[in-house]
Amino acid sequence: SAVISQKPSRDICQRGTSLTIQCQVDSQVTMMFWYRQQPGQSLTLIATANQGSEATYESGFVIDKFPISRPNLTFSTLTVSNLSPEDSSIYLCSGRTAVNEKLFFGSGTQLSVL
Amino acid sequence: QKEVEQDPGPLSVPEGAIVSLNCTYSNSAFQYFMWYRQYSRKGPELLMYTYSSGNKEDGRFTAQVDKSSKYISLFIRDSQPSDSATYLCAMSTGNQFYFGTGTSLTVIP
Numbered sequence A: 001s002a003v004i005s006q007k008p009s010r011d012i013c014q015r016g017t018s019l020t021i022q023c024q025v026d027s028q029v030t031m032m033f034w035y036r037q038q039p040g041q042s043l044t045l046i047a048t049a050n051q052g053s054e055a056t057y058e059s060g061f062v063i064d065k066f067p068i069s070r071p072n073l074t075f076s077t078l079t080v081s082n083l084s085p086e087d088s089s090i091y092l093c094s095g096r097t098a099v100n101e102k103l104f105f106g107s108g109t110q111l112s113v114l
Numbered sequence B: 001q002k003e004v005e006q007d008p009g010p011l012s013v014p015e016g017a018i019v020s021l022n023c024t025y026s027n028s029a030f031q032y033f034m035w036y037r038q039y040s041r042k043g044p045e046l047l048m049y050t051y052s053s054g055n056k057e058d059g060r061f062t063a064q065v066d067k068s069s070k071y072i073s074l075f076i077r078d079s080q081p082s083d084s085a086t087y088l089c090a091m092s093t094g095n096q097f098y099f100g101t102g103t104s105l106t107v108i109p
Helices: none
Strands: A004-007 A010-013 A019-025 A031-037 A044-049 A068-072 A075-080 A089-096 A109-113 B004-006 B011-014 B019-025 B032-038 B045-050 B054-058 B061-066 B071-076 B085-092 B097-099 B103-108
Touching: A004 A089, A019 A031, A019 A089, A019 A109, A031 A075, A044 A068, A044 A075, A075 A089, B004 B085, B011 B019, B019 B085, B019 B103, B032 B061, B032 B071, B045 B054, B045 B061, B071 B085
Parallel strands: A010 A109, B011 B103
Antiparallel strands: A004 A019, A019 A075, A031 A044, A031 A089, A068 A075, A089 A109, B004 B019, B019 B071, B032 B045, B032 B085, B054 B061, B061 B071, B085 B097, B085 B103
16 A cells, blocks of 8 residues: 655644645655645545646645645645634645555545644 | 445444445545444554445455445444444545545453
8 A cells, every 4th residue: 555644743823824745655656636624525636736837626626725746756735824713624645655545545634723 | 415425323232233334425426335333542444345336255255346326334243342433435537536434343251
């Protein structure tokens, strides 16, 4: 299985601030994704992190709110900007080695916004 | 109609019981079927992965897929307190993934 490391594991932030989440994957992983997990809801794909170019966002998610970088094959960051209590959620980094292959997840970041 | 339906539970069973977790789906294009286990404050961990109808066994876990009925199941034999977690089913066309909302399981010693 692929190794995916994510940090921080949790954070409590003030309204209006931003949080940047880091994700490091092993070299087997070629495709990286960011998900959001809200209580009682299924995992929602935020975007696909593309190496060296702008991320591909899903409907309902915009770059201004969720800027994503992937400067190299094994590292990506997700920033959640201008935080509001509605952003309180678990954010998950994930990766797979190729299309049609398994999807693995990092340990998640529990974000609470006051 | 959601792509994937999963009973959220919660489900509570005594230690040693057989647990059955189920999901239904509507999209016949799904080719790959997965079960993830998620402990509190952790990310989902891939438990079972299959791409055909029938059963796949791994230790105390058996994944069952019935494509004709669009129904998948996860059976846990001899359940242990350490199995207490949320179980997510997931399905994929190969490109896109769709997840259930998760079933919370508690195994009581």
